[in-house]
Amino acid sequence: MLSKNRIKLIKSLHFKKFRDESNLFLVEGEKMSLELIRLKPECIEQIYGTNEFIEENKIIEKFEKITEKELSQISTLKTPNKVLIVCKKWDLKENINSRNEFYLALDEIQDPGNLGTIIRLADWFGVKNIVCSKNTADCFNPKVVQATMGSIFRINLMYQDLSKFIESKNLPVYGAFLDGESIYQKARAPKGILILGNEGNGISKEIENLVSDKITIPKFGEAESLNVSVATGILLSEFFRN
């Protein structure tokens, strides 16, 4: 049975302040949890699973059986799903073993759902590194973790001063704008840094000055703009199609 203090500790991890202080975060749901156990077992602090989850998956270490009711007390989900894991954050840094020729750079993406979807997209297209400006959403936010569908365990994500990062690389710098060159105009190799900007304000002036190629998804209808994760998908598809 979960003590009041334990419940309080776990619920505090719903909030960034306490995730930062404790260096812990939460992973939830059967699929995500099994991915975590497979890919980053060293990060697991404690598995809180229902009887069903523990038996079905033959969990033999670091687990505590809890009831459905207890799970719903500590979960961030409307419909909790069998298991919640308290997990140590890992170091957020570049994977220097990858070929490192293509980076996704996020300039103040605010919505957790968008960030999670972008991480999942990077994992689909084989992008190994994502660099985020320091005021981009927290990748350990439960909504981000959930939206990645497990891709967060495979992608290298880091928070850095974007300007410095871009200047440190000798690569073409692509920025997504509403008034750039059509992405359909010419083929582009998957080499460079592709920058996506904030949902409301786009790429900041400071970063815009570092862009070598402004690119645009042509519009054939009347919508004012595209959702940033959808735009990221279309752009990645263009970079990797050849």
Added chain:
Amino acid sequence: MLSKNRIKLIKSLHFKKFRDESNLFLVEGEKMSLELIRLKPECIEQIYGTNEFIEENKIIEKFEKITEKELSQISTLKTPNKVLIVCKKWDLKENINSRNEFYLALDEIQDPGNLGTIIRLADWFGVKNIVCSKNTADCFNPKVVQATMGSIFRINLMYQDLSKFIESKNLPVYGAFLDGESIYQKARAPKGILILGNEGNGISKEIENLVSDKITIPKFGEAESLNVSVATGILLSEFFRN
């Protein structure tokens, strides 16, 4: 000042059952509301605006001034934004004046955010008609309306028996699958019906049997799947790029 009964009526429209019974739904926020006033003024029942909204936008008809506090009582948003409009639903039917050579067909899309994002995408690429299976999410759900960013006022969306609809058209039928032909393999004209399936289960067996071309977004990394609205964006981009 809003009466208790009025508050109750408006709040009932947060739920599908009451939207269906009353044939009304809610539009919220400054940008969305101004689009509604511009594009479908005949559907407006009543505008509930804060003083600021009414003055700034010179609203002279069908309005009632309310306080910020009253707005937060009736709003579906965490951060209500100046105005909420009670709006009559319009008839959901095909626009037979458009050239009608390209349809987006949604087979049981469940997530309101996905449906809204897909409507916005259709509006970006100039797709005029979206046909939804009868168990697809309600397009008058406040989360759908919000995610369309106004595109719901421009796109023709209808709920129909998908099989019958597909069979009634003499068009190529494309379906998004994980094991179809690569979309990069050959150019496709924007003519046909493009089907996207349910978030968890994909396209149903019944509809799969009507598909003439199974298509796939090739994977270069390790994610198991793509978010359905992102996949729709990448596919529409491929159909309209030429």
